[in-house]
Amino acid sequence: xxxxxxxxxxxxxxxxxxxxxxxxxxxxxxxxxxxxxxxxxxxxxxxxxxxxxxxxxxxxxxxxxxxxxxxxxxxxxxxxxxxxxxxxxxxxxxxxxxxxxxxxxxxxxxxxxxxxxxxxxxxxxxxxxxxxxxxxxxxxxxxxxxxxxxxxxxxxxxxxxxxxxxxxxxxxxxxxxxxxxxxxxxxxxxxxxxxxxxxxxxxxxxxxxxxxxxxxxxxxxxxxxxxxxxxxxxxxxxxxxxxxxxxxxxxxxxxxxxxxxxxxxxxxxxxxxxxxxxxxxxxx
Ligand code: 5RP
Numbered sequence: 001x002x003x004x005x006x007x008x009x010x011x012x013x014x015x016x017x018x019x020x021x022x023x024x025x026x027x028x029x030x031x032x033x034x035x036x037x038x039x040x041x042x043x044x045x046x047x048x049x050x051x052x053x054x055x056x057x058x059x060x061x062x063x064x065x066x067x068x069x070x071x072x073x074x075x076x077x078x079x080x081x082x083x084x085x086x087x088x089x090x091x092x093x094x095x096x097x098x099x100x101x102x103x104x105x106x107x108x109x110x111x112x113x114x115x116x117x118x119x120x121x122x123x124x125x126x127x128x129x130x131x132x133x134x135x136x137x138x139x140x141x142x143x144x145x146x147x148x149x150x151x152x153x154x155x156x157x158x159x160x161x162x163x164x165x166x167x168x169x170x171x172x173x174x175x176x177x178x179x180x181x182x183x184x185x186x187x188x189x190x191x192x193x194x195x196x197x198x199x200x201x202x203x204x205x206x207x208x209x210x211x212x213x214x215x216x217x218x219x220x221x222x223x224x225x226x227x228x229x230x231x232x233x234x235x236x237x238x239x240x241x242x243x244x245x246x247x248x249x250x251x252x253x254x255x256x257x258x259x260x261x262x263x264x265x266x267x268x269x270x271x272x273x274x275x276x277x278x279x280x281x282x283x284x
Contacts, residue, residue: 021153025122026186028089029070029155030206030233036258037208037234040068040251042077043093043125044238048100053242057081060242067251072125072157072236075111089122091157091236095141105129105163109141113148123187124149125157130176132163139183146184155186157236159210162191170195177203189236192227200231211237217244217253218268224257225264234258249274 018026030037042061044051054060057073058081065071070089071082078090094111098104107127116124126145128138142158149156158180166172173190180188181204192209193199200207209227211220220240228234237254244250252274253267262270 019153022150022155022186025089025153026155028122029091029187031069031259034259035233036228037206037236038067038069038251038255038258039072039091039208039234039236040064040070040241041072041210041236041238042242043073045077046074046093046096047098047104051239053239053247060247063248064241064251067248067255069234070122075115075119078119090119091123091125092116092119092121093126094124094145095126095138095159103133104161105132105134105138107134107138107141109145113152113154116154117152121154123155123157125159125189127159127161128176128180129161129163130179131166131172132161139179142180142183142185149186150184156184157187157189157208158183158185160188160190169193170198174199174202177207181205187233192223192230192232196227196230196232206233208232208234208236211235211240214239214243217250217271218264220244220250221253221257221264221267221271224254225267228258228261244271246271246275246278249278 042054045054057077061081065088070091072091074093094109095107096110097108098106124145126142128142129135146156160176162168168191170193173193177188177190177199187206189208189210191212209232224235235254241247241250249271253271256262256270257267
């Protein structure tokens with residue numbers, strides 16, 4: 001019997017029907033102790049190039065690693081910028097093939113399952129573009145990836161990418177999340193929105209939220225707090241951490257919200273105190 005009963009994040013996963021490797025990898029991402037997850041997203045360069053704050057990935061990633069449960073990134077950044085002796089679970093971005101200069105939804109699978117296994121990844125992440133020009137192709141890619149993942153016990157994280165003309169509302173995001181779940185994704189990443197509980201209710205797999213564009217620290221912490229109190233299992237946050245004036249303070253604050261259920265105000269104090277300490281160190 002598989003002993004990851006708490007992994008199911010509200011009975012959303014039937015771990016008994018999962019193979020051991022799949023359940024074990026999922027438990028590395030969504031912590032069985034509380035069914036929550038802090039994922040650090042640093043995969044932005046796969047279509048944005050040298051994103052602000054990620055110009056030198058190793059410098060950004062290293063100080064943040066101790067506070068993340070897992071790290072989401074591309075294989076290029078993994079190989080060049082993460083110590084292979086690290087035991088941090090890797091969520092590998094395996095979709096891409098586009099840039100901000102062209103139609104973003106025209107993605108394909110860009111990493112073979114063999115390389116995912118070689119890189120010892122804990123999950124594979126792929127974007128789906130529901131409502132966009134290449135909706136069908138990205139959804140079919142998701143099903144192909146799930147088939148590969150099922151063979152080798154590697155879970156799939158579907159990222160509900162939002163097309164230029166799509167509203168980030170519960171109708172649209174709920175549709176995208178439900179389709180991801182129906183097609184076999186094991187976790188889905190989306191955006192927080194009004195009536196988020198409806199999205200959670202209609203999505204039978206664990207949901208994590210992206211942080212989105214950089215906002216003031218308090219706003220980002222409120223977003224994380226709303227998301228987990230309304231049913232998300234955690235966050236996969238990037239820009240609101242690494243573009244902050246105190247990235248370590250921000251990830252510590254987000255972690256406290258996700259794993260210690262602190263309020264956004266309490267979390268903000270954690271961020272401020274870390275920022276104060278950083279300023280003191282800089283002043284010598
Ligand atoms: C890009 C992604 C990013 O990982 C995602 O957007 C999370 O980062 P952020 O918190 O900066 O939005 O999947 O498609």
